[in-house]
Structure formats: C-alpha cells, structure tokens
Amino acid sequence: MAQQPECKVEGNYIVVPKGLVNVIVDETKVSGVDPKGEATIYRGYTIEDIGEHATFYEAAHLILYGQLPCDDELKEIKRKIDAYRGQVPEKLFDALKLLPPTHPMYYGIFGASFLGQYYAPEWKFDPDFLYDHALRLIAQLPVIFAAGWHLAHNGTFYRPDPSKDHAWDVLRMIVGREPSDIEARAFESTLVLYMDHGFNASTFTVRVIGSTLSDLYSAVAGGIAALKGPLHGGANEKAMEMLLEARRIAEEKGVPLEEYIEEYIKEKLARKEKIMGFGHRIYKIHDPRTDVAAKYVAKLKDGEFWLKVLKKAEEVMWKEKKIPSNIDLYTGVLYYQLGIPIPMYTPIFAMGRVVGWSAHYIEQVLNNKLIRPTEKYTGPVGLKYQPIEVRCKR
Numbered sequence: 352m353a354q355q356p357e358c359k360v361e362g363n364y365i366v367v368p369k370g371l372v373n374v375i376v377d378e379t380k381v382s383g384v385d386p387k388g389e390a391t392i393y394r395g396y397t398i399e400d401i402g403e404h405a406t407f408y409e410a411a412h413l414i415l416y417g418q419l420p421c422d423d424e425l426k427e428i429k430r431k432i433d434a435y436r437g438q439v440p441e442k443l444f445d446a447l448k449l450l451p452p453t454h455p456m457y458y459g460i461f462g463a464s465f466l467g468q469y470y471a472p473e474w475k476f477d478p479d480f481l482y483d484h485a486l487r488l489i490a491q492l493p494v495i496f497a498a499g500w501h502l503a504h505n506g507t508f509y510r511p512d513p514s515k516d517h518a519w520d521v522l523r524m525i526v527g528r529e530p531s532d533i534e535a536r537a538f539e540s541t542l543v544l545y546m547d548h549g550f551n552a553s554t555f556t557v558r559v560i561g562s563t564l565s566d567l568y569s570a571v572a573g574g575i576a577a578l579k580g581p582l583h584g585g586a587n588e589k590a591m592e593m594l595l596e597a598r599r600i601a602e603e604k605g606v607p608l609e610e611y612i613e614e615y616i617k618e619k620l621a622r623k624e625k626i627m628g629f630g631h632r633i634y635k636i637h638d639p640r641t642d643v644a645a646k647y648v649a650k651l652k653d654g655e656f657w658l659k660v661l662k663k664a665e666e667v668m669w670k671e672k673k674i675p676s677n678i679d680l681y682t683g684v685l686y687y688q689l690g691i692p693i694p695m696y697t698p699i700f701a702m703g704r705v706v707g708w709s710a711h712y713i714e715q716v717l718n719n720k721l722i723r724p725t726e727k728y729t730g731p732v733g734l735k736y737q738p739i740e741v742r743c744k745r
C-alpha cells in the first residue's frame with residue numbers, strides 16, 4: 352500500500368502535499384466523493400441514481416438550488432434554459448466566424464469571456480442575479496461550442512431550437528441531425544454524470560477565481576481552460592483515440608480488438624505510458640459513474656462489442672496495475688457511438704460541468720474568503736542587479 356502523503360506544521364504554516372493530495376480546503380454542500388472514494392453524492396443523492404433517472408433540467412435544479420424541482424420549479428428552469436439557448440448574441444456568432452479551426456475548448460473560453468463582456472461590467476452578488484446568469488451560461492455554452500466547431504469546419508452552423516429539449520437540441524447542434532430518443536437520453540445522462548464532482552481541478556479553479564470576486568463568466572472561462580488538459584477533461588478524447596489506434600493495429604494483425612487490447616495495454620505499460628480513461632485521484636477501486644454510462648453504451652450502436660473491449664481493458668488494467676477505469680473511458684466510447692467528432696468530447700464535459708461550476712461559484716462568492724495560499728521559496732537570495740554589459744561579460 353502506497354504511503355499516504357502527510358501535512359507538516361512549520362511555525363505558523365501548514366505544508367501540504369504536492370498536488371494538494373488528500374487536502375480538504377473547504378466545505379461544500381453541492382457534491383462530494385466519500386473518503387473511501389466509492390460514492391459520489393449530488394446534494395444527498397448518489398450520482399448513479401441521478402445519472403440514471405434525472406433529466407438535465409432536474410439535475411441542474413438539484414445542483415444549483417439544492418433540491419429536485421417540483422412542477423412549477425421544473426417548468427421555470429426549463430423555460431429559462433430553453434429561452435436563453437435561443438438568445439446567444441448574434442455578434443458572438445459573427446466573432447466565432449473569425450476564429451481559426453482549433454481545439455473547440457478555445458471556443459468555449461472565448462465565448463464565456465465574450466458573454467462576460469456583455470453582462471459582467473455591472474456584476475452583482477445578489478443571489479437572483481447570480482442564478483439567472485448561471486442559467487444563461489448553462490444554456491448558451493453548448494450553442495457556442497457547437498457553432499464554433501461547425502463554423503470552423505463547415506462555414507455554417509446549426510441554430511438552437513428553443514422549443515426542443517435541451518439535451519436533444521444540443522446533440523442535434525453537434526451532430527447536425529435529429530437524434531433518436533435513446534441517443535438523446537444517453538447523451539443527457541452523460542451531461543448529468545459530468546455535472547459536478549467535488550473540488551476537482553476545474554471546479555477549484557472556478558472557486559479560486561470566484562474568491563477574487565471576479566464574475567461568473569470569467570470564472571467559467573478559467574474552468575474551461577483547466578478542464579482542457581489531458582489529465583482532467585481531455586482524457587475522454589485521449590481514451591477514444593487510444594481505442595481507435597488499438598482497433599487499427601488489431602485490424603492490421605487480423606485479430607479481434609477484444610483480444611488484442613490486452614497486448615496493446617501491456618506494451619504501453621511496459622513503455623511506462625499512461626492508459627487514458629484509467630486512474631483517478633479519488634476513486635482507487637471503482638468510479639461509480641462508469642456503471643451508468645455502461646448501461647447506455649450497451650443500448651447504442653455496436654454496444655455489445657464495445658462493452659466487451661472495455662471489460663477486457665479493465666480486467667487487464669486491474670490485473671497489471673490495480674487501477675480502475677474512469678468515466679472518460681465510457682463517455683469516449685459513447686460519444687463515438689453517437690457519431691460525435693472526437694475534439695467535441697471535452698467540450699461536452701464542459702456543457703455538463705458548467706452547472707457544477709456555477710453552483711460552486713455561487714456557494715463561494717456568497718460566503719467568500721479569498722483563496723490565497725502561500726509558498727516556500729527555494730530559489731537563490733541576495734543577488735544584486737547588474738547592468739547587461741556587466742552581467743553578460745564573457
């Protein structure tokens with residue numbers, strides 16, 4: 352068993368482990384992973400329960416306001432999200448047309464920042480105002496990602512249809528066709544599973560930015576930037592790219608992928624490479640979100656085949672490294688089954704996580720303390736400035 356990292360007290364300071372491993376930095380009522388790393392709770396409910404049963408609107412209401420909605424509340428949150436989805440400023444679409452084809456996470460960072468320039472100059476810390484802007488951002492961020500992607504690749508984009516259900520409409524704008532009910536529900540379920548996850552790196556980033564009393568749009572732009580990295584949200588793309596590479600090699604060798612995956616993983620491990628879609632800072636035994644995602648993978652195109660491959664990969668990784676899979680392995684496959692372009696996988700993570708980011712931002716700013724740790728300086732001291740001709744004399 353690996354040794355647990357420990358905190359040390361040095362005078363008035365607490366020295367915490369690198370990467371803040373096992374450090375609790377604050378309390379939250381939004382969501383949490385239990386200390387054994389086995390269950391994730393959304394405002395009292397397990398993530399499996401909400402991921403399997405709740406609609407996007409219900410889960411967003413739960414995460415933002417603390418309880419599942421009753422009739423009027425459900426109508427209201429749906430009315431607002433759907434209406435805001437149709438109100439992305441036309442100038443933002445014009446601005447997106449100027450951007451080059453790049454990773455679409457940049458469109459989100461750009462779009463959140465653009466919206467902030469519209470709405471944030473008169474920023475207020477009044478709860479009604481904050482919740483209203485959270486709903487606007489939750490509704491509009493997916494439109495921005497999808498439009499940015501299609502404008503860059505096809506020169507045109509799919510406009511939102513506020514008369515349609517949020518998840519269905521967002522999936523339609525991404526894939527450019529009307530999804531079936533099961534496709535829309537599978538997609539919706541992943542948005543719910545991604546919605547929140549304690550103090551992960553991007554949420555912590557959002558809280559740090561919020562703690563300076565910056566606006567929600569700026570904080571979410573920072574959250575998207577943090578999520579973009581391959582050790583966080585970017586893993587769903589990398590996991591699917593890895594599976595496709597394995598499938599290509601398996602085809603060349605004339606071996607079924609569900610057999611070849613073992614050799615592929617072992618070779619990668621021997622080269623000390625990480626297997627994307629495996630491992631987690633908190634879940635050391637099992638990521639419960641994979642169970643819900645697996646049920647939907649089974650119902651989509653080639654579901655049986657992909658599940659066989661994933662189960663085999665899990666078996667190998669557990670035998671070799673005692674490392675479990677994480678949600679990104681499953682959503683990677685699920686988005687592939689839906690025909691979504693791989694670079695859009697991490698933006699979809701952001702389309703769900705923006706709900707959690709908003710809830711954490713509001714929780715932070717309404718009970719604020721500037722987050723500002725200190726450091727242990729280990730560089731040189733006592734140097735004196737010298738003019739360039741003196742300091743660079745050979």
Ligand SMILES: CC(C)(COP(=O)(O)OP(=O)(O)OC[C@H]1O[C@@H](n2cnc3c(N)ncnc32)[C@H](O)[C@@H]1OP(=O)(O)O)[C@@H](O)C(=O)NCCC(=O)NCCS
Nearest residue numbers: 581582583586624625626627628629630631632674677679
């Ligand atoms: C998520 C992740 C960053 C967790 O990191 P962490 O808690 O800091 O754990 P570490 O990266 O320090 O890993 C601990 C050990 O397990 C190994 N390990 C962790 N994840 C691994 C993976 N996916 N493949 C192979 N080995 C892995 C590390 O190499 C390390 O081994 P060592 O002690 O021999 O050096 C890490 O598991 C990872 O990089 N996974 C792949 C990316 C991914 O899927 N991210 C999505 C997370 S939801």
